[in-house]
Amino acid sequence: FFFGENMVRKCPKNWKGIVIDAKGHLMGRLASVIAKELSRGQKIALVRCEDINISQSFMRNKFRLKNWMHKRHLTQPNKGPFHYREPRKMFWRVVRGMLPYKTAKGMAALNRMKVFEGVPPPFDKMKRAVCPPALRILRLAPGRKFCRLGDLATDIGWKHEKTVKVLEKKRKDKAVKHFKRKSQLKKIHKAATKIVDKIIPAIKYGDPNIKVGSL
Structure with missing residues (x-):
């Protein structure tokens, strides 16, 4: 089950779900909470995915990611695994791994989530929430190293960080x-x-x- 563009690019004008600002959250903890809520029927839109944090230093996460990027199907790479470079797609894949996405129920739950870089309309005029069980400032011990998902994505080939920063400034x-x-x-x-x-x-x-x- 690959990443569908209809799960990301469509921004419903009358969004009736929760809008979560992902900035400053730990990726694994946030993904687990969101996966649980999606399985219960909640609709969730996630903005500013490029500012999600990952514990451990940038270099450690970079080497782990580079090692994973080389893994592929030897005889037919079209079968996967697919290595996404956008922060939103990287987070989407983490949530997908926590859901039974090969069943109809799991696929329906995954379709209830929208992920974005930056804060596109109409979410810029909506009230955005945070997830306290996943906040880095509450969950990661002081002095521990962490890095941004956007920095990792840029290092492996994501080319739109400057564009997102310009749009966010506006x-x-x-x-x-x-x-x-x-x-x-x-x-x-x-x-x-x-x-x-x-x-x-x-x-x-x-x-x-x-x-x-x-x-």
């Missing part, structure tokens, strides 16, 4: 502008509410001490 700048505008509107609304609270008693009860024209 998204964050846009979010900052939106937050400033929202804060200004809140201040205006608060000031207007105070004025209205003064005007209503004057109109309703005819208070002579409050002049509507002076407000």
